Amino acid sequence: MAKASGPKKRARRSGGAATVVDVARLAGVAPNTVSRVLNHPEQVAEGTRERINEAIRVTGYTPNLLAAGVRSSRSKLVAAIVPTVSGPMFLETIQALTETLDRNGYQLILGQAGYDGLREDELLSAIIGRRPAGIALIGVVHSAESRRRLLASQIPVVETWDLTTTPIDMVVGFSHEETGAAVCDFLLRKGRKRPAIVTGRDERAKRRALAFAAAAQKQGIEVQIEWTGAPGTLAGGREAAARLLARDTRPDAIFCSSDLIALGVVTEATAHGVSVPYELAVVGFGDLNFSEGVIPPLTTVHLDGSRIGELTGSMLVDRAEGRQPAQKRVDVTFSILERGST
Amino acid sequence: MAKASGPKKRARRSGGAATVVDVARLAGVAPNTVSRVLNHPEQVAEGTRERINEAIRVTGYTPNLLAAGVRSSRSKLVAAIVPTVSGPMFLETIQALTETLDRNGYQLILGQAGYDGLREDELLSAIIGRRPAGIALIGVVHSAESRRRLLASQIPVVETWDLTTTPIDMVVGFSHEETGAAVCDFLLRKGRKRPAIVTGRDERAKRRALAFAAAAQKQGIEVQIEWTGAPGTLAGGREAAARLLARDTRPDAIFCSSDLIALGVVTEATAHGVSVPYELAVVGFGDLNFSEGVIPPLTTVHLDGSRIGELTGSMLVDRAEGRQPAQKRVDVTFSILERGST
DNA sequence: GTGAAAGCGCTAACAC
DNA sequence: GTGTTAGCGCTTTCAC
Numbered sequence: 001m002a003k004a005s006g007p008k009k010r011a012r013r014s015g016g017a018a019t020v021v022d023v024a025r026l027a028g029v030a031p032n033t034v035s036r037v038l039n040h041p042e043q044v045a046e047g048t049r050e051r052i053n054e055a056i057r058v059t060g061y062t063p064n065l066l067a068a069g070v071r072s073s074r075s076k077l078v079a080a081i082v083p084t085v086s087g088p089m090f091l092e093t094i095q096a097l098t099e100t101l102d103r104n105g106y107q108l109i110l111g112q113a114g115y116d117g118l119r120e121d122e123l124l125s126a127i128i129g130r131r132p133a134g135i136a137l138i139g140v141v142h143s144a145e146s147r148r149r150l151l152a153s154q155i156p157v158v159e160t161w162d163l164t165t166t167p168i169d170m171v172v173g174f175s176h177e178e179t180g181a182a183v184c185d186f187l188l189r190k191g192r193k194r195p196a197i198v199t200g201r202d203e204r205a206k207r208r209a210l211a212f213a214a215a216a217q218k219q220g221i222e223v224q225i226e227w228t229g230a231p232g233t234l235a236g237g238r239e240a241a242a243r244l245l246a247r248d249t250r251p252d253a254i255f256c257s258s259d260l261i262a263l264g265v266v267t268e269a270t271a272h273g274v275s276v277p278y279e280l281a282v283v284g285f286g287d288l289n290f291s292e293g294v295i296p297p298l299t300t301v302h303l304d305g306s307r308i309g310e311l312t313g314s315m316l317v318d319r320a321e322g323r324q325p326a327q328k329r330v331d332v333t334f335s336i337l338e339r340g341s342t
Numbered sequence: 343m344a345k346a347s348g349p350k351k352r353a354r355r356s357g358g359a360a361t362v363v364d365v366a367r368l369a370g371v372a373p374n375t376v377s378r379v380l381n382h383p384e385q386v387a388e389g390t391r392e393r394i395n396e397a398i399r400v401t402g403y404t405p406n407l408l409a410a411g412v413r414s415s416r417s418k419l420v421a422a423i424v425p426t427v428s429g430p431m432f433l434e435t436i437q438a439l440t441e442t443l444d445r446n447g448y449q450l451i452l453g454q455a456g457y458d459g460l461r462e463d464e465l466l467s468a469i470i471g472r473r474p475a476g477i478a479l480i481g482v483v484h485s486a487e488s489r490r491r492l493l494a495s496q497i498p499v500v501e502t503w504d505l506t507t508t509p510i511d512m513v514v515g516f517s518h519e520e521t522g523a524a525v526c527d528f529l530l531r532k533g534r535k536r537p538a539i540v541t542g543r544d545e546r547a548k549r550r551a552l553a554f555a556a557a558a559q560k561q562g563i564e565v566q567i568e569w570t571g572a573p574g575t576l577a578g579g580r581e582a583a584a585r586l587l588a589r590d591t592r593p594d595a596i597f598c599s600s601d602l603i604a605l606g607v608v609t610e611a612t613a614h615g616v617s618v619p620y621e622l623a624v625v626g627f628g629d630l631n632f633s634e635g636v637i638p639p640l641t642t643v644h645l646d647g648s649r650i651g652e653l654t655g656s657m658l659v660d661r662a663e664g665r666q667p668a669q670k671r672v673d674v675t676f677s678i679l680e681r682g683s684t
Numbered sequence: 685g686t687g688a689a690a691g692c693g694c695t696a697a698c699a700c
Numbered sequence: 701g702t703g704t705t706a707g708c709g710c711t712t713t714c715a716c
Contacts (some may be wrong), residue, residue, distance in 0.1 A: 015494060019709060030687045035711055045685055065471035066417060069408040071692050077451075085438040091428040098427065098454050104459075106470055107662060109419075109451045110659055119444075126449055129407035131359075152402055154358060179493075211457055228714035234551050234635035260632060291575035295609055361693060372703045377695055389701060409693035413708050 006138075018059040027055035038063060054334045065153055069131065078316055079132040081111045081123065081140050083202070087231035088288055089305075091259065092140050092162065096309025097136060101125060106133065113140050115202055115230050118267060120146055128153050134316030136160060141203045156319035158312045161303075162204060162333060170319075172311045172330045176204050179301055179334050180211030180255075183283055186336050187253045192281055195223055196251035198240040198261055200230035203259035210287070223252060232257055237264020245272055250281060259284035259291045259300055266298070281342040296340030303334050345386040360401040369386055369397035380405060397512060413471065420641070420658055421474040423453045423465065424481050429573035429628055431600065431647075435502065438651025446659045448475065455482050456545055457572045462488050469572060470495050476658030478502060480550050483545045498661035500654045503645075505673060512661075514653045514672045518546045519644055521676050522553030522597075527623055528678055529595045530561060534623055537565055538593035542572035550627070554597055566593060574599055579606020587614055594622060595684075599632045601626035601642055608640070608683060621635035623684040638682030645676050 022029040029048060036044050037052045043053075055061075064253030067077040077099050081091050098108045105159045109130060111123045117140070124146055129136065132155060139161040142150075150157050150168050153267035157169040164171060177333055187195050195216055213223040228236035237256060241264065244251055256262035266276050274280050276296055284291060291298040311330055319327040351651050362373040369376070371390060378386050379394045386394075397403075411417040420443050440450045441628055451472060453465045459482070466488055469477065481503040486493075490588060492499050492510050499511040506513060529537050537558060541551045555565040566585055570578035579598060583606065586593055596606035606628030608618050616622050626633060626642035633640040653672055660667040 009465060019408060020711095021709080023673060031709090032688085032711065033686060035709095036686085039711080043351070043685070060491075062467055062470045062495070064412070064473060064709055065468075066408045066411040066473055067692090068711070069692095070406070070412050070694080071709080071711045073692075080481055082686080084437060085427070085440065086433040088430060091433075095454065098452060102465075105468075106451070107451055109449055110440060111449070112437065112444070115511065123444075125404055126407075126447075128404045131406060131408055135526070149402075153404070196522070234632040238635055266634055267635060271637060290576040290605065293606055295613060297475040362695095363693080373693090374695065374704085375702060381695080385701075390701080406693055409708090410695075411708095412710080413693080413695045415708075551704085 011322040016059040017064070019064070020061075021136065022059050023052065023055045025059050026059060027052045054245035055172055062102045065119055073131065074320070075131045075133055076106050077130055077132045078106050078129065078134045078136065078256025078313075079109045079127045079321075080109060080117035080136040080138055081113050082126070082138045083115045083140055084112050084231065085110065088260065089231070090161070090306030093312070096306040097138075098309075099312045100310050101317065104313075106113065106317060106320070117141060117143065117173055121149075124149055126241070128155065131155075133320035134158070136312050136316065138312075139204070145259060156316055158315055160308050160312055168327065170325065170328045172308050172315070172316050172332060174303065174332050174334050176207040177211040179285075180208035180213075181215040182336060183208075183255050183301065184212040184215035184223075184335075185283060186338075187255070187283065187342070188221070190215070190253075190342060193221070194249060194251045195221065195253040195255065196244055197223060197225045197255050197257075198228060198234075198237060198244070199225065199255075199257035200228055200232045200261070202230040204259075205230070206283075208257065209255075224249075227263060232261040234260050234267065238268040239264075241265040241268035242272075245274060251282070252279065255283045255285075257285055259286045259288040259298055262298055262300065262341070263290070263294060266294070266296070266308065277340065277342050281337075283342060287337060292305035299342040300335050300337055302333055302337045307332055345642070354457040359406070360380075360403040361406070362403075364399045364401050365394065365403050368401060369394045382642050392613070395402070398648045399433045403544060406433055414603060415473065417473050417475055418448050418474045419451055419472055419474045420448050420478065420655075420662075421451045421453060421472065422478040422480055423455050423469070423526060424480045425457045425482055426454050426573065427452065430602065431573070431628055432491055432503070432646030435651035437508050438648040440651075442652050443659065446655075448659060448662070453468075457476070459483060459485065463491075466491055470497065473497075475662035476500070477656050478658065478678075480654075481546070497627045498658055500657055502650050505671070507670065512667065512670045514650050514657070514674060514675050516645065516674050518549040521554040522550035522555075523557040523629075524555040524676075525550075525597050525643065526557035528680075529597070529625065530558070530563070530684060532623065534595035535563070536591060536593045537563065537595040537597065538578060538586055538599050539565060539567045539599075540570060540586070540607060541599035542570055542574045542578075542597075543566065544572040547572070547627075549550040550599065551597075570588065574603040576602050576606040579603035581606075583607040583610035584614075584659025587611065587616060592616075595625070596622065597625045597627075597629055601640055603629045604642065604683070605632070605636060606642055608636070608638070614669075619682065619684050625678075625684060629679060636682065641681045641684040642679055646674055649674055 162173040166174040211257040287302040366373040477497040504515040568582040627646035656669040
């Protein structure tokens with residue numbers, strides 16, 4: 001029997017999907033016993049369990065997770081809020097997060113806040129309304145109002161890609177100030193005298209740029225800054241580089257707020273006959289998957305985006321299951337990968 | 343009054359979040375009137391509405407969308423299944439989809455099927471269990487079993503990035519066969535005699551490659567194919583190019599299954615002193631945001647990923663709201679953007 | 685090990 | 701316009 005799956009008996013009230021009641025009737029048990037097979041199979045006798053599993057197969061029953069969530073107030077859902085999904089920066093993090101959640105039986109619901117953070121409040125309502133077991137803020141800057149709502153919601157939160165001093169709850173990230181200063185140091189140590197910056201306008205990039213400039217200032221060096229849009233693009237990098245190369249005092253080193261921008265800077269410099277790294281050193285940020293393969297290979301700031309995603313995922317799952325996560329604050333640090341462009 | 347939001351009165355049973363009952367009590371109305379303000383505000387007298395809205399503010403009430411979903415069997419949730427989120431190919435589509443849904447009050451839940459499509463069935467259960475109003479399959483190949491389950495679930499489905507002849511429900515895409523043949527034509531017309539292919543192993547890329555080869559065959563030309571991993575990387579492109587350039591009959595044109603691979607091929611060729619486009623023409627696929635900016639600018643197959651996402655979103659929303667979408671099958675076509683690399 | 689009964693938070697039907 | 705009643709599909713006591 002059971003040639004095809006799909007609804008067998010008469011159509012049911014709403015949607016026509018099979019319910020615990022249908023399965024229970026077919027298996028000759030009470031509805032809650034079906035629930036038990038799904039959630040605590042060890043509490044059910046083997047014979048009964050088999051009969052019920054067979055009934056599940058025959059009816060094509062797929063548990064209604066919404067209903068389960070209402071009753072148990074455990075939604076098995078985690079929300080991630082990103083500025084936009086189409087910047088390459090956070091992809092590894094989202095991927096690793098999804099996989100980690102998945103492995104633990106959780107689903108990811110994705111919200112785009114945009115780089116301007118308008119609509120942030122509406123988005124938050126939509127998300128909190130789903131009663132997720134946790135919320136991951138990935139590279140998002142949030143308003144005071146959002147903070148308050150998140151705090152009030154009691155939902156576990158992980159903020160990532162930064163190390164706030166006043167976190168809402170948990171944090172996985174690194175210091176953008178340290179990063180900027182470290183890159184400045186690195187370039188000056190290599191004997192560069194006229195460092196410049198090409199940076200997107202987003203909050204974190206700004207802080208790296210400022211820290212870079214401050215570190216240079218300490219050595220009595222003024223840094224030129226060129227702004228470009230967020231998220232960073234190759235074209236934006238080329239334009240900014242063109243402006244920089246046209247100046248009277250041409251920089252001999254450029255720190256870019258993303259690898260894509262850095263590739264643009266290298267491309268433009270090459271097009272102008274400026275040799276990278278001899279006349280111009282270029283440092284990127286993000287260590288995207290193409291950065292090692294281009295010519296010259298890009299020196300860049302490496303961040304373990306996957307690790308951020310995994311940690312975020314397991315911290316949220318821990319909390320969702322009532323465990324205390326190993327740490328509430330993780331500094332994943334960064335590293336400068338020296339390659340051909342410097 | 344109402345200095346801060348957040349729960350006011352005594353803690354409530356589960357989770358501590360305010361419910362319709364709390365709001366109703368505070369506003370002196372019945373619970374369903376609160377529900378009405380949320381869902382059909384025009385049915386409620388202005389005075390009552392204001393009182394309720396004030397009560398909502400004071401209590402910090404956020405509607406439990408899970409409960410709403412169970413009762414109304416409308417979850418305001420759409421699921422998207424992608425092979426992996428970290429390939430750049432589908433990002434614009436996911437972004438446009440998210441935005442379109444968002445504008446209509448729907449949220450996106452994201453599932454990664456992986457390129458191998460294992461775990462596909464488990465993923466599908468998790469997704470169908472949420473009773474989403476629609477499912478978008480973005481660049482995913484699905485098993486016969488998955489097809490059956492989707493069909494049985496009665497949930498509106500849009501398959502994208504391809505034009506299946508036997509769609510589950512709706513389709514937004516283009517023909518990979520036509521694409522492959524068109525690129526072949528394009529290269530032969532430009533006088534290339536020894537075309538080759540560097541392609542990832544994913545299903546669609548394979549079909550483009552085969553169609554390319556078949557078109558060449560018709561003109562009596564044999565095509566060399568080099569395989570690389572999926573998703574395509576710059577490094578993979580370089581390796582494949584190195585192998586191709588080492589052969590006795592060196593190709594004078596290479597069609598790549600992604601722009602990232604193409605950039606790798608160009609890089610490797612340049613490193614070998616092979617001039618692009620004079621000695622070697624290179625065509626990419628996807629028109630990623632960097633492709634126009636590199637040197638030489640990449641000739642590539644352009645696809646409007648955003649449009650695919652928007653269309654998918656509005657088709658699903660239409661169906662979710664009981665409307666018939668304008669079309670069930672949309673061919674978004676492709677175009678070959680001729681730039682410096684050919 | 686299993687069943688009966690209650691109830692999660694919400695919304696749809698039907699009164700008035 | 702608004703309240704009363706019922707019930708979505710599930711899980712959680714609490715019996716036995």
